[in-house]
Amino acid sequence: MxxxxxxxxxxxxxxxxxxxxxxxxxxxxxNPSFVPPPSAIWTAFTGMLADGSLPEHAWFSTQNAVAGFLLAVVVGVPCGLALGSSRLVSDVAGPPFWTAYAMPRIAFQPLLVLWLGFGAAPKILIIFLMAVFPIAINTMDGIRGVDPSLVRAARVYGAGRIQVFLKVQLWAALPLILTGIRMGVARAMVGIVVGEFIGGSQGLGYLIFRRSADFDLASALALTLLLVVIANVLMALVSLARRIAAPWYAEGVS
Amino acid sequence: MATDPIIQIRDLSVRYHVARTGNRLIAVQDVDLDVMEGEFLTVLGPSGCGKTTVLNCVAGLLTPTTGTILAGGRPVTAPGPDRAVVFQDYALLPWRTVADNVRFGLEMQPRLKEGAADRIAEAIRLVGLSGFENSYPRELSGGMQQRAGLARSLVADPRILLMDEPLGAVDALTREVMRAELKRIIDATGKTVVFITHSIDEAVQLGDRIAVFSSHPGTIKEIVSVTPGNRDGLRDQLWKSLESDAVAAARGAAE
The missing domain is CATH 1.20.5 (Single alpha-helices involved in coiled-coils or other helix-helix interfaces)
Structure with missing residues (x-):
């Protein structure tokens, strides 16, 4: 099946x-110049591969994506855990958190270039900003959604606050944390493109922007599809990690 | 001392403040109850009569508004290793196998570290789950999940077992089998049991004594002793005693 x-x-x-x-x-x-058919996109793709510039740009983008994404995981998961498990943190840090989430973060890209220059830093930061929220929010929901009955059972058998967190809440939240991380991967891909549109001359996003400006739409679409392929491979890797780390959950969804 | 009840409940009342309406809800009012060592006490009453609230107070999960509870002569302020709870919804950890779920019953007690493996194996054998040690809860039927819950409650050898409608979520046929099984397991261990149910049959079949609750406010209506001779008579008597409350609960007249 x-x-x-x-x-x-x-x-x-x-x-x-x-x-x-x-x-x-x-x-x-x-008009095929405006809506190139798949055959033209494939030709454009092999052409870019042949002239040798593609791997360099792809490597630049991938490095930034990995850096920004890992930063988002390292920051997003603890933030979500804190927001989800502590009423105090949620009351005090919640409003600024949701305000930041509501802001159109893409609009900050030109500002980030002014502040941080043309290098990798503003790109990494925008990828981080795109990926961190779904990770933090899913983690928070995961912690809040823990079955209270499990927490009661843990208390009956002698678990204190820290043990309840480590032995019950964290485990129960794990599937949703990994769902957030998977969403974060997809958002990081958006971050790659947005981050490279202004200020810089490297990366797949920059290439898409340039080729579009040159009316070379076949190449621009080829690059976009390449990003889609990369995103799907990365998301499949996270799904695999979830199946290994949380087998009781993955198999439960049939 | 030996004749003192193992559980003593005095003037127990629990009131909630309902934030939405600003009212105070009286869940339990003026409950006095003694349970003797080795006794099987069933607590019978309609839904919403506060019987689970009383059980949670004895478990130490809930602080009474007024009144005192002694378990083994000591005031109850928190959960303790002398009391274990079996939950209606099993409350097994889905990411743990049966053996690891049973282990959960003793892993917060360092004094039981030695010989833990033997205790776990023995508890699993006692409830009839041998061969399913490495199964995950969702791979088991409701009845088998509750067996695992029972093994978890027995593994640290508590003096008191608190059971909150443990057979309420299993199908009717399994319930019949499990009742007999429960009786066998409890008799084998000699535990003191407080067993909540809303089934008259269950209360009569399992209990040495039956505490009958009525609702609004939740309080004890009567306590009856079960003897081999009076089981059939008791069913009718209990039904008469509960009928008006049960009908009211079914109609939602409570609200």
């Missing part, structure tokens, strides 16, 4: 690309 579902997904994607190709190359429904 699982194999069957995988084939269905592959078939979906293949059908989508086939329709797209047919609509542009076959039926000429749109």
């Amino acid at each position: 699982r194999d069957l579902k995988r084939w269905a997904v592959a078939l979906e994607v293949a059908a989508l690309f086939a329709l797209w190709e047919l609509a542009i190359s076959g039926l000429k429904l749109a």
